[in-house]
Amino acid sequence: MNTAKLKLLWTVLMMVAGTAAADMVTIKGGSYRPLYLKKDTPLISVKPFQMDTLPVTNAEFAAFVQKYPQWQRGNVSSKQTEKGYLRHWVKNKTGYKPKAVDLKKPVTNVSWFAANAYCSAQGKRLPTIDQWEFVGQASATRINGTTEKNYNRTILDWYAEGNRQGLRDVGQGKPNYWGVYDMHGLIWEWTEDFNSSQLTSSAAEGSNLFCSGASAGSADPSDYAAFMRYGIRTSLQAKFVLNNLGFRCVR
Amino acid sequence: MKHHVLAALIASAFALTACDQKFEAKPEDTATSAASEQQADDSVAQGELPVIDAVMTQAPNVPPPIDRDYPAKVIVKMEVIEKVMKMADGVDYKYWTFGGDVPGKFIRVRQGDQVEVQFSNHPDSTVPHNVDFHGVTGPGGGAEGSFTAPGHTSTFSFKALQPGLYIYHCATAPVGMHIANGMYGLILVEPKEGLPKVDKEFYVVQGDFYTKGKYGETGLQPFDMEKAIKEEPEYVVFNGHVGAIAGDNALKANVGETVRIFVGNGGPNLVSSFHVIGEIFDTVRVEGGDLVNKNIQTTLVPAGGAAIVEFKLDVPGSFTLVDHSIFRAFNKGALGQLKVEGPANKEIYSGKLSDSVYQPEGGAIQTVPLTASEAARVAAGPAKAENKDDQIKLGQAIYNANCMACHGAEGKGVAGAFPPLAGSDYLNADPKRGIHAILRGVSGKVTVNGQEYNSVMPAVALNDEDAANVLTYVLNSFGNNGGQIHASDVAKERQSK
Numbered sequence: 084m085n086t087a088k089l090k091l092l093w094t095v096l097m098m099v100a101g102t103a104a105a106d107m108v109t110i111k112g113g114s115y116r117p118l119y120l121k122k123d124t125p126l127i128s129v130k131p132f133q134m135d136t137l138p139v140t141n142a143e144f145a146a147f148v149q150k151y152p153q154w155q156r157g158n159v160s161s162k163q164t165e166k167g168y169l170r171h172w173v174k175n176k177t178g179y180k181p182k183a184v185d186l187k188k189p190v191t192n193v194s195w196f197a198a199n200a201y202c203s204a205q206g207k208r209l210p211t212i213d214q215w216e217f218v219g220q221a222s223a224t225r226i227n228g229t230t231e232k233n234y235n236r237t238i239l240d241w242y243a244e245g246n247r248q249g250l251r252d253v254g255q256g257k258p259n260y261w262g263v264y265d266m267h268g269l270i271w272e273w274t275e276d277f278n279s280s281q282l283t284s285s286a287a288e289g290s291n292l293f294c295s296g297a298s299a300g301s302a303d304p305s306d307y308a309a310f311m312r313y314g315i316r317t318s319l320q321a322k323f324v325l326n327n328l329g330f331r332c333v334r
Numbered sequence: 335m336k337h338h339v340l341a342a343l344i345a346s347a348f349a350l351t352a353c354d355q356k357f358e359a360k361p362e363d364t365a366t367s368a369a370s371e372q373q374a375d376d377s378v379a380q381g382e383l384p385v386i387d388a389v390m391t392q393a394p395n396v397p398p399p400i401d402r403d404y405p406a407k408v409i410v411k412m413e414v415i416e417k418v419m420k421m422a423d424g425v426d427y428k429y430w431t432f433g434g435d436v437p438g439k440f441i442r443v444r445q446g447d448q449v450e451v452q453f454s455n456h457p458d459s460t461v462p463h464n465v466d467f468h469g470v471t472g473p474g475g476g477a478e479g480s481f482t483a484p485g486h487t488s489t490f491s492f493k494a495l496q497p498g499l500y501i502y503h504c505a506t507a508p509v510g511m512h513i514a515n516g517m518y519g520l521i522l523v524e525p526k527e528g529l530p531k532v533d534k535e536f537y538v539v540q541g542d543f544y545t546k547g548k549y550g551e552t553g554l555q556p557f558d559m560e561k562a563i564k565e566e567p568e569y570v571v572f573n574g575h576v577g578a579i580a581g582d583n584a585l586k587a588n589v590g591e592t593v594r595i596f597v598g599n600g601g602p603n604l605v606s607s608f609h610v611i612g613e614i615f616d617t618v619r620v621e622g623g624d625l626v627n628k629n630i631q632t633t634l635v636p637a638g639g640a641a642i643v644e645f646k647l648d649v650p651g652s653f654t655l656v657d658h659s660i661f662r663a664f665n666k667g668a669l670g671q672l673k674v675e676g677p678a679n680k681e682i683y684s685g686k687l688s689d690s691v692y693q694p695e696g697g698a699i700q701t702v703p704l705t706a707s708e709a710a711r712v713a714a715g716p717a718k719a720e721n722k723d724d725q726i727k728l729g730q731a732i733y734n735a736n737c738m739a740c741h742g743a744e745g746k747g748v749a750g751a752f753p754p755l756a757g758s759d760y761l762n763a764d765p766k767r768g769i770h771a772i773l774r775g776v777s778g779k780v781t782v783n784g785q786e787y788n789s790v791m792p793a794v795a796l797n798d799e800d801a802a803n804v805l806t807y808v809l810n811s812f813g814n815n816g817g818q819i820h821a822s823d824v825a826k827e828r829q830s831k
Contacts, residue, residue, distance in 0.1 A: 167457075167485065239556045242416065242428060242460040307508040307559055311461050314507050318462030318483035325484050326457050 107133040107334065108262045113226065115217045118309040129217040134210065135331040136263050137253045138189040138270060139201060141172075141181035147201050148178075154197055155179060164194035167324045187252035189270050189329040195321035198273045198330040207332035209275040212316070214333055219267065219312070221260040228260070229309075234267075238308040241268040250327075267308070273330040277316040383407040383448055390439035393573045394585055396535040396596060397442040400524050405446040412438070414455045414463040414482075414504075414517075421569060422576035422667065424552035427545065429574070430463070430504070430515035436574025437539035437600060438502065438519025443494050445526050450491040451476060457485035462506055467492065468638065469500035469521050477505040497525035499622030499640040501598050510602045514544055514562050516574055518600030520640060532644060533591035538579065539598035540606045540635065540657060540668060542567035549666060565603040570662040572655060572670045579655065579670035587647055589676025594644045595655075596622075601637030608635050608643070609658040610672065612651065615643040632658050649683045650676045719803055722810075722818050729807025732800050737808075740791075745812035751789055753782035756812035765817050768805045769827045772796055798824040 110133065114126035148155050156169040156179040170192050172179040181190075193201075195209075202208045210218075222228020254264045315328075388410045389397040415434050421427040432438025443449055455463050462483045466475035470492040479490030504517035520539060544562040545555035549569060561567065572579050579585055587593050599606045609632040618630045619642035627633075635641050655670035656663035663669050678685070719725040737755075741747050745756035755761060760782040761768055770776075775793040779786060796804065798821040809817040 235559065236556070307511050310508040310511075314462050315483070318481055318486075323483055323486070327460060327484065 106136045108136055109133050110261050127213050129213050133334045138265055138329045138331045140187050141190045142186040144190040145181055163196040164322050165324050167192055188250045189253050191329045192324040194324050195273050202332035207334045210333040211276050212274045215274050223257050226260055235308045237268040270327050270329040271315045393437050393537040394579055396440050396537045400444045407448045408443050409450050411452045416459050426554040430517050432519055436516035440537045441521040444524050445497045447494045452489050453480040454487040455482040455484050459484040463504050464506050465502050466505035467502040469523050471495055494523040497523050499642055501638050513602040520598040532594040534587045535594045536585050537596050538572050539600050540572055541600040542604045543569040570666040570668040576667040584671035584673045586673050589647050589650050592646045597635055598640040599635040599637050605637055606635040607632050607658040609656050611654040613645050613653050615645050617644045647674045649679050650674045725803045725806040726810050729803035732804040733807055736794055753787045755808050759783055762815045769824055772801045
């Protein structure tokens with residue numbers, strides 16, 4: 084295969100991969116009880132917003148990088164990302180690109196700065212924790228599906244098997260109540276205010292914080308799926324890049 | 335080499351002394367004394383400590399005793415790996431591990447050491463992790479200092495202030511889940527003077543596991559939070575897996591050797607009744623601390639705790655390690671083996687000396703034959719009353735066994751509940767009422783000696799002989815009018831409807 088053909092194939096793949104993922108749906112809004120609220124404190128209200136139905140893919144992020152080369156691997160300042168930024172992309176003549184097999188997989192190994200820049204470039208932004216958690220608690224049939232048996236199971240299946248199989252293409256599972264895919268069981272996702280909650284032992288002093296025992300001040304100590312999400316967010320710094328951390332945008 | 339380093343340390347301690355007025359030791363007169371070593375231990379600044387990589391071993395192995403009489407800066411490198419491993423034959427589980435297996439590696443440091451923990455979380459991990467050392471004095475036991483996202487390394491340091499055997503475990507939310515997935519291990523802070531020398535040391539940690547499928551259900555078994563909260567594990571195992579220290583993996587030693595087992599309990603929930611079948615622990619360092627107990631059969635190891643047990647091997651054989659909360663051992667996996675080779679000692683343990691037939695009810699083979707009169711008694715069966723006096727005698731025993739509880743030792747009964755048999759006008763008027771009472775019971779109103787009783791006496795399961803005897807006893811006791819009841823009387827009453 085010659086270079087021109089490869090280039091053509093690349094363009095076609097980009098188009099195929101790029102079209103579906105830009106879909107957004109309206110989240111009506113409502114109220115929810117985040118993990119760190121006690122049972123008698125008021126619920127958090129979430130105003131209506133729009134959310135990407137799918138996590139941002141490698142193909143979409145590649146298109147962004149093409150338009151904004153300052154976010155190409157190798158060009159980003161060490162203050163805005165760690166060394167592992169887009170480490171799963173491969174070098175070609177014009178720079179780094181995702182492997183063809185990864186095009187429809189969620190983009191990972193991106194820092195908060197990069198994710199934030201991507202959403203801004205689309206006229207969107209990263210979801211807040213409240214927005215993400217509100218959508219994340221939906222099951223296939225209910226706005227709040229956290230008490231359904233399979234809710235936690237999806238996350239467990241992910242850590243039980245996900246690493247062995249690697250990342251999947253986005254949108255393979257069932258959408259949730261809102262029509263949003265892959266909220267659980269594929270990747271962790273950046274939020275705008277990812278480091279606004281604490282999971283440290285000295286945090287027991289604050290009313291909306293946790294002790295390391297992870298139950299002081301929590302609404303549901305058995306909601307370990309939520310603990311895992313708050314845990315991963317707390318462990319992050321904005322320049323970190325992780326193999327299993329991606330993002331989606333809201334408006 | 336060792337002395338050379340020590341000399342250098344002492345020298346540097348004294349160099350410090352010169353600038354530190356609080357330090358009272360006088361270098362010229364204590365250069366070789368134990369006191370000066372103590373001061374060297376306590377006063378050397380961290381930066382001047384020799385730097386040593388910790389020797390860390392996977393269970394059931396233990397790092398060698400510390401051959402050092404001065405403090406050091408010990409580098410402990412820990413790596414978190416999430417991986418699928420075998421829980422039992424055909425059963426897989428996604429373990430979260432310190433260092434690739436359960437328990438995490440054994441860490442051995444010396445009291446007074448400065449321990450630097452370099453804590454790495456593998457890039458493939460799904461979640462952040464950290465470590466809480468029970469041997470650390472400080473908030474979270476190092477949990478905050480080591481809280482680490484996937485693909486990162488955190489470093490923190492602590493001083494091993496107190497000697498003892500301590501659990502370390504992951505303390506990231508949800509803590510119970512991280513522990514339940516296998517994130518625990520032991521660190522020994524060896525006392526400055528060291529532990530007494532033994533021939534073999536082993537590392538065993540108990541843990542309870544909560545799988546969605548029942549014990550033995552095959553396939554990859556996910557963690558079950560509901561069972562964990564209920565504290566109903568499917569598996570209770572030593573060293574992370576069913577059979578981890580049994581069969582080919584058994585601990586091995588020889589007759590005549592002394593053995594020390596560092597026993598930990600990762601939990602998360604169950605407390606262990608640690609026991610070695612066929613051995614008595616010569617010493618137990620209770621909960622891994624300074625208290626030494628001797629001649630112990632079973633020692634309690636708390637969840638998140640430890641114990642050090644020591645014993646000498648006197649005889650060969652397979653000695654089974656169990657949690658003596660025994661259904662865990664035989665139904666949930668808490669079994670290990672210590673295989674001991676060497677010559678037998680028949681005095682300490684004979685083994686089986688003989689096997690002979692046991693026939694408690696007699697039969698063709700009798701090791702001690704009966705005498706002729708004894709044989710006749712066997713043939714005759716239970717004793718029979720030959721006359722009224724015999725009946726009274728035998729009847730008393732039957733009364734004591736069957737009647738006394740309600741009617742009393744003196745036949746006075748209990749007012750309002752059980753009528754008296756003593757001087758009983760009811761019984762004396764018609765002794766056969768007694769037969770009826772024994773065979774069929776009594777219920778409803780009866781009047782005895784002017785008092786009305788309205789209660790229930792159940793029928794008493796006595797044969798004709800015994801019923802006749804007890805009634806004859808009663809009629810001739812307690813101030814009653816006398817008389818005699820024969821077995822044939824009872825039989826006759828029994829026949830009638």
